[in-house]
Amino acid sequence: MARIVQNSLVQENEGFGRTINQLIELFVDPEIKKRGKKGFQVAVIELFDDERKSKVYLDEDAPVFELKMKKSTFNKNSIGKTFKANLNEIQSIRVTDEKLDQDSAKVFLVKWGGEPPSYWILGYDFRYNKGHVKTILNRTTEIIAAVARISLTQSSTVVLALLTSAFEMVVDAYLFLIPGLKAKAYSSSDQKLQDLSNFGNFLSDKFVNEYKELKFIRNKATHGPQKGLVISENYKENLISVLEKEINSTFFPK
Numbered sequence: 001m002a003r004i005v006q007n008s009l010v011q012e013n014e015g016f017g018r019t020i021n022q023l024i025e026l027f028v029d030p031e032i033k034k035r036g037k038k039g040f041q042v043a044v045i046e047l048f049d050d051e052r053k054s055k056v057y058l059d060e061d062a063p064v065f066e067l068k069m070k071k072s073t074f075n076k077n078s079i080g081k082t083f084k085a086n087l088n089e090i091q092s093i094r095v096t097d098e099k100l101d102q103d104s105a106k107v108f109l110v111k112w113g114g115e116p117p118s119y120w121i122l123g124y125d126f127r128y129n130k131g132h133v134k135t136i137l138n139r140t141t142e143i144i145a146a147v148a149r150i151s152l153t154q155s156s157t158v159v160l161a162l163l164t165s166a167f168e169m170v171v172d173a174y175l176f177l178i179p180g181l182k183a184k185a186y187s188s189s190d191q192k193l194q195d196l197s198n199f200g201n202f203l204s205d206k207f208v209n210e211y212k213e214l215k216f217i218r219n220k221a222t223h224g225p226q227k228g229l230v231i232s233e234n235y236k237e238n239l240i241s242v243l244e245k246e247i248n249s250t251f252f253p254k
Helices: 007-012 016-035 130-149 156-177 189-199 205-223 233-247
Strands: 002-006 042-047 055-058 065-069 090-095 105-112 119-125
Touching (some): 007 016, 016 055, 016 105, 205 233
Antiparallel strands (some): 002 119
């Protein structure tokens, strides 16, 4: 996500201007002092959900950005050329450089319109462990594909087990994106769901309700008096649809 912030808010230390000043004080100024620079135009801050120290990239060391405009189009012939663009033409801007860690959170500051700048671009992505989450979701997709191929007449208990695993992996994927939650030792899936709900409405009500019902049905099929309980194809297809919709959530990295 990126926000356009007027320089007056930075000077007055208000709103997102205060956020920019705090980022500069905590991360950018120490790096400028260490390098003996006088200032900066672009700063990218890389944050980690472990013991590693944050990294700060300035100006010529800053990673590559992908800038999408509402009207203007750029291609490989645009590389190395200078263009003028109005802020209101910007559709999106994000850091794309592969030298950055896939699992880090990222914040960037860009001065826009000379010195002092008229505006600042403040961008941030506080989702951690995105590389690992992509791996989890790829494996979940493979499980879903396997479930779709298995006939219920062959083994409904296997289908129930695989679907339960797929739901659990989606929950785990959310936990890895949120700082601090991945390292917790969870005693139950209900505890995981509770922690996620405490942070925000990440999972849809449909997903949570179907997940809880699936665990109940699987327990009956495995341990209850109706051991070997057969589920319907419609039920299986419904769960696959719920999983696919959740995996395509905009919160997950693409």
